[in-house]
Amino acid sequence: xxxxxxxxxxxxxxxxxxxxxxxxxxxxxxxxxxxxxxxxxxxxxxxxxxxxxxxxxxxxxxxxxxxxxxxxxxxxxxxxxxxxxxxxxxxxxxxxxxxxxxxxxxxxxxxxxxxxxxxxxxxxxxxxxxxxxxxxxxxxxxxxxxxxxxxxxxxxxxxxxxxxxxxxxxxxxxxxxxxxxxxxxxxxxxxxxxxxxxxxxxxxxxxxxxxxxxxxxxxxxxxxxxxxxxxxxxxxxxxxxxxxxxxxxxxxxxxxxxxxxxxxxxxxxxxxxxxxxxxxxxxxxxxxxxxxxxxxxxxxxxxxxxxxxxxxxxxxxxxxxxxxxxxxxxxxxxxxxxxxxxxxxxxxxxxxxxxxxxxxxxxxxxxxxxxxx
Amino acid sequence: xxxxxxxxxxxxxxxxxxxxxxxxxxxxxxxxxxxxxxxxxxxxxxxxxxxxxxxxxxxxxxxxxxxxxxxxxxxxxxxxxxxxxxxxxxxxxxxxxxxxxxxxxxxxxxxxxxxxxxxxxxxxxxxxxxxxxxxxxxxxxxxxxxxxxxxxxxxxxxxxxxxxxxxxxxxxxxxxxxxxxxxxxxxxxxxxxxxxxxxxxxxxxxxxxxxxxxxxxxxxxxxxxxxxxxxxxxxxxxxxxxxxxxxxxxxxxxxxxxxxxxxxxxxxxxxxxxxxxxxxxxxxxxxxxxxxxxxxxxxx
Numbered sequence: 001x002x003x004x005x006x007x008x009x010x011x012x013x014x015x016x017x018x019x020x021x022x023x024x025x026x027x028x029x030x031x032x033x034x035x036x037x038x039x040x041x042x043x044x045x046x047x048x049x050x051x052x053x054x055x056x057x058x059x060x061x062x063x064x065x066x067x068x069x070x071x072x073x074x075x076x077x078x079x080x081x082x083x084x085x086x087x088x089x090x091x092x093x094x095x096x097x098x099x100x101x102x103x104x105x106x107x108x109x110x111x112x113x114x115x116x117x118x119x120x121x122x123x124x125x126x127x128x129x130x131x132x133x134x135x136x137x138x139x140x141x142x143x144x145x146x147x148x149x150x151x152x153x154x155x156x157x158x159x160x161x162x163x164x165x166x167x168x169x170x171x172x173x174x175x176x177x178x179x180x181x182x183x184x185x186x187x188x189x190x191x192x193x194x195x196x197x198x199x200x201x202x203x204x205x206x207x208x209x210x211x212x213x214x215x216x217x218x219x220x221x222x223x224x225x226x227x228x229x230x231x232x233x234x235x236x237x238x239x240x241x242x243x244x245x246x247x248x249x250x251x252x253x254x255x256x257x258x259x260x261x262x263x264x265x266x267x268x269x270x271x272x273x274x275x276x277x278x279x280x281x282x283x284x285x286x287x288x289x290x291x292x293x294x295x296x297x298x299x300x301x302x303x304x305x306x307x308x309x310x311x312x313x314x315x316x317x318x319x320x321x322x323x324x325x326x327x328x329x330x331x332x333x334x335x336x337x338x339x340x341x342x343x344x345x346x347x348x349x350x351x352x353x354x355x356x357x358x359x360x361x362x363x364x365x366x367x368x369x370x371x372x373x
Numbered sequence: 374x375x376x377x378x379x380x381x382x383x384x385x386x387x388x389x390x391x392x393x394x395x396x397x398x399x400x401x402x403x404x405x406x407x408x409x410x411x412x413x414x415x416x417x418x419x420x421x422x423x424x425x426x427x428x429x430x431x432x433x434x435x436x437x438x439x440x441x442x443x444x445x446x447x448x449x450x451x452x453x454x455x456x457x458x459x460x461x462x463x464x465x466x467x468x469x470x471x472x473x474x475x476x477x478x479x480x481x482x483x484x485x486x487x488x489x490x491x492x493x494x495x496x497x498x499x500x501x502x503x504x505x506x507x508x509x510x511x512x513x514x515x516x517x518x519x520x521x522x523x524x525x526x527x528x529x530x531x532x533x534x535x536x537x538x539x540x541x542x543x544x545x546x547x548x549x550x551x552x553x554x555x556x557x558x559x560x561x562x563x564x565x566x567x568x569x570x571x572x573x574x575x576x577x578x579x580x581x582x583x584x585x586x587x588x589x590x591x592x593x594x595x596x597x598x599x600x601x602x603x604x605x606x607x608x609x610x611x612x613x614x615x616x617x618x619x620x621x622x623x624x625x626x627x628x629x630x631x632x633x634x635x636x637x638x639x640x641x642x643x644x645x646x647x648x649x650x651x652x653x654x655x656x657x658x659x660x661x662x663x664x665x666x667x668x669x670x671x672x673x
Contacts, residue, residue: 022456025423026494121474123481168658175406175477179608180657183650186605190647304601308481315478347489354482358475359467 012047016040096221097337099293102228103286104329106235108313109322110282115311116319117243118275119255120170121178124185125310128280130192130302132158132287137205137297138198147211151288158284159277166276170269185307192299204298211292228289235282240322242278251275252320305347312350315357318364327365376516378638379631384522384591386630387529391584392607393614393622394536395577401553401617402573404473405465408480411604412487413457413578417585418595419491420449422500438505442590450582457578458571466567484601492597502593525587532583533623536576540619549573553617602646606633609653615663624664 009017020036027035046063054061107129114122135154139145145153169180192199199205211218211227218224242248250271253261262268291297309332317328336346357364392414399407424445428434434441464483468476510519540546551559552569560566588603589595610629614621632652637645656663 018459022452022459023490023494025420025452026491031494119474121477169654172657172661174473176657176661178474178477179406179612180654182605183654187647187650187654190644190650194643305485308485311478311481344493345489347485348493351482351484351486351489355464355479355486356482358471358479358482359464362471362475 012040012043016043092221095225097334099221099225099228101330101333102225102232103289103293104310104313104333105232105326106282106286106289107310108317108325108329109235109239110279110286111310112314112319112322112325113239113243113251113275113282114279115314116321116325117248117255118251118272119258120272120275121175122181122276122279123178123304123307123311124181124183124188125279125283126302126304126306127181127185127188128158128162128283129287129290129306129310130188130297130299131161132284133291133297133302134192134199134205134287135284136288136291137208140209140291141205141207147209147288147292148213151285154288155281155284158287159281162280162283163273163277166273170272170276182304182307185302185304189299189302189304192302199299202299204296204300206296208291208295208297210295224293228293231285231289235285236322236326239282243322247271247274255320309350312354315354315362315364318366321364321366324364324366374515374638375635376514378634380513380516380518380522382631382634383627384525384630385634386610386627387525388584388588388591388626389603389607389610389630390623390626391529391532391580391587392603393610393626394533394619395581396608396611397614397616397619397622398549398573398577400611401619402549402556402570403465403476405476406480406608407465407577408477408604409460409464409483409487410577410581411600411602411607412484413453413460413600414581414585414588414603414607415491415595415597415600416456416487417449417453417578417582418589418599419495419500419585419597420452420582421445421586421589422502422595424448424452425502442505446583446586449586450579453582453585454575454578457574457581461571461574466570484604488597488600495597497597499594499596502589502595504593506590521587521591525591528583528587532580536580537619539576545569545572605653606649609649609656612653612661612663613656615665618663618665621663621665 016036016039019039020032023035024032050061050063107125110128111122111125114120114125132154135157136147136150139150139153140147165181165184169177169184172180193202195201210224218227243251250261250266253264253266254268254271258268290301294301313328313332314325315328316324316331317326318324332350336343339346392410395410395413396407399405399410425434425441428441428445433444460483464479465476468479506520506524510517510522512518540549548559548564548569549572551562551564552566556566559569585595588599606629607626610626611622612625613629614623614625629649629652633645633648636648
């Protein structure tokens, strides 16, 4: 193997050429050249920026180091101002997107308890979301229970599902647990798809009632937006209380070092189970809100990609940070809406974004104050 | 019916075993579930179709059909190995010393990226591989065996025997075993661990490419999301055999194929994809070390 001559090609030329070669069979020559040209251009731009800043400052400058050290308050103010400005651009479409973002905020807050605070990777979170949504759909269409009566029931069913999965699964560690939760998520979806007599299979359940208070129905998108907003604030308030309680401290100590946590007398299994159940509870709430919003549920909405999407929100925003989960959810719901014409590239960017975040900013946009290195 | 399901399960089992070897080798060395491995297998299938199409365009398939099939397999292996080693360099190597879940999340990112990249560039519809083998075959008892099934079983067996000798007899294989045992110690005795890890990814990807090639021959239809389910099943196979153990992956793959084939025939084929998950969960809960036990200790 004589590849020594390859080593002599400078990296800035080799890397774009290599990715061009790799994408050539799939994209054809034209797009492959565009891709390698794009990478080359991005690299040159990157270098150029570093050079100019280094020249103006009179010392060496690395953009990567810069990305790693941008203070998280900068993101916080940026995102907060965007969030505050949002209601002023009042179009039903924006409000509708905002309610969807609200549902995802609840989901990512719930998952953040499990992943961010307790350090357990859950790859099947969409299963609990699905269980919440189907619980309401079934309670409403077969037993004719209203929104408020079914709410505690579907949240409880989700939580019980989390509890029951947690008992056997939480004896496993790290990535094994991740795979078991993934399996649970897939099994849930396959069962929803095939148990036609109850779930109506791939056709889903339609005709779910809208929520109402004292006979007044939440009809328009704005009404529904306020309902979601109420639940988002409720979730943030409650989760914030729990995070700062004894249980929250126990979760974080388990995340930081499980063995050390058990030596100071924390029943790690019990607290992990608590985190799992508590996280699933919020997925149940989000599921019910989703079912009430769409008035229709089908297994298609609860695939593995949905779990990954929620996980991406937690990671993008910052594990172990409430503000992070909120911002992560908003970004990943709103960004695809803004970049509608690039919709087909959405998942490609999501995948690349996950890799990028892990390498350059694993702590997420918002660094939790509990979580400083 | 038993024999028919058995043969079908066995054929798929060999394919799972080939993919599972990639999982188990990477896990043995990096303790990383290479979530993108299923996608590497999918790339192998696509490259087979693409390079076969290229050879058809060059007019080789008309005159030398067997040669062009072998050529498309080789092209697929080379290309997919390059992809595999690139994935390692880009997404895993920078995370060598990161917390354990970081590379797993990065691997999920790779998986989603590759899947959607292929969907964007090759379209969301099925790709068709022209049926080159005759479908007649011969019968054993009441069961029909096709030439493709025989090919799969023979090729996989040969590849596995080669792999076994490579790991146990060559210097590189020895270095791989050393890195799997203890990465830091291996680097102290002068093994270039980054190089060994890259080689592991090349071999694992090549095996996945062969699996992708054979599945393409077998089903003649491929799609961009085929890697996800196959990847999970192969991972199950690796866990079933005891993750990190190479003979375990071979036995686990074949066993899982048989379980799936027979369960699909006798219980219900609607839940075909759920059996692997059920097996996976049961194994992880009852005997997480798998059939071929490799002691796991908890390091403080």
